[in-house]
Amino acid sequence: MLDIRFVRENMPIVREAMRNRRADESILEGIEKLEAERRRLIAETDELRNRRNTLSKEVGKRKAAGESGEALMAEVRGFGEKLSALESELADVETKVRDVLLMVPNIPHESVPVGADENDNVEIRRWGAPRDFSFEPKNHWDIGESLGILDFERAVKIAGARFALYKGLGARLERSILNFMLDVHTGEHGYTEIFPPIMVNSASMTGTGQLPKFREDLFKIENSDYFLIPTAEVPVTNIHRDEILDEKDLPVCYTAYTPCFRAEAGSHGKDTRGLIRQHQFNKVELVKFTTPESSCEEHEKLTANAEVILQRLGLPYRVIVLCTGDMGFSSAKTYDIEVWLPGQGRYREISSCSNFGDYQARRAGIRYRPEGKKKNELVHTLNGSGLAVGRTLVAILENYQQEDGSVIIPDALRSYMGTDRIAAG
RNA sequence: GGAGAGGUGGCCGAGUCGGCUGAAGGCAACGGUUUGCUAAACCGUCGUAGGGGUAACACCUUACCCAGGGUUCGAAUCCCUGCCUCUCCGCCA
Known part of the structure; x- marks a missing residue:
């Protein structure tokens, strides 16, 4: 606000x-x-x-x-x-x-390019080069199904469209990825791990800006004031709702793995197959509370922290800055990280890192005492995916697929997986 | 689910039969004095938000003692509802 x-x-x-x-x-x-x-x-x-x-x-x-x-x-x-x-x-x-x-949405930061839609987003940098395939690369759902590690048909029976069932090494790969991410962010990037409630009340949803405007994107629990979170941003940012933080504790950096739930209203026909767009998916989130002076710098660092995961996994990606017309409602500036998917032959969003300025902090009443000053000020809040776990799994399957249908496990995940390859049978 | 107790400022904690309590006292914090240094002691400051006001302070004023209603000339103090916490019993993972 x-x-x-x-x-x-x-x-x-x-x-x-x-x-x-x-x-x-x-x-x-x-x-x-x-x-x-x-x-x-x-x-x-x-x-x-x-x-x-x-x-x-x-x-x-x-x-x-x-x-x-x-x-x-x-x-x-x-x-x-x-x-x-x-x-x-x-x-x-x-x-x-x-x-x-x-x-009223947030005011875009002055460094944000003005533009109408996603076509006006600006690429900032690329890392890695898409691999040359000696065969026609398959998409991840075909790979997953033929390896017996993804089962979309049964997921439909159990729940419905836009749900997935992971099995065997598929389930383990999902778990390995999120553990790897949490280990890097807590062990190397200095984030404190959080495991929050994944249902929250409407005050929290309002604090981070999902309500009142985006109710139709949320799953609401009947006969209660509870909503399933669409991202860990909601419970984690609201940790400090209506609180006054000490400047010496800033920046406060949290990372959290949670399932996320999205109604995907208005996205009929988009990404109907595969893991890209689900009602339930896993995500490791990064959240920071900073001073206004340092929020831009912390935004760059947070984005870099997310990029490290892709680098360690050897997945090619690019970073783009969203133009004014494509940014999220509460954001002052957003970088999207897009990973290369050979099965689709294009880059797809795998992380979105935003600086919200004081917009969420004002809604949620999150302030700090500047040292030497009497007046409390609003903190700046930031968050980004670090990363979306399901889409990371997609990227691994597609980028590391072999001609024989097997998938090589990136080095960084082998100790988590207990194997270096997923093969059929 | 049944029965009790309670929710006061950053924290602890007092608030009598409703009025001079935005709230005693303590701790913490901050500024200062003292001190060879540290410790201690002493003095002072020390809630948030809105509106007005100022060049900026000062200052004036309103609201807030979990939330929302009510009673009253007047409520942290009385009544109702909700939320939350704690204790005991039962039940279940």
């Missing part, structure tokens, strides 16, 4: 940001009047309350002095109605202002 004061004083900037994002500017209609009204009502109610409080104290004094406060009491009695009318009017206006603010 943006600061109402910032919005009020910088309307042109806000409007331009929304235009650049292809967001619907019309929700800003009337916000200035509402905000002026809000402040007018605050002044009015405060004034009335002040008079009431003063007179009520006077009643107390008179009673203590043995006099009757009846006359005053009668006078103040009349305040009640006026006051509650004003209060409900104010509450109403405040809700309206807040509702608008919750629908």
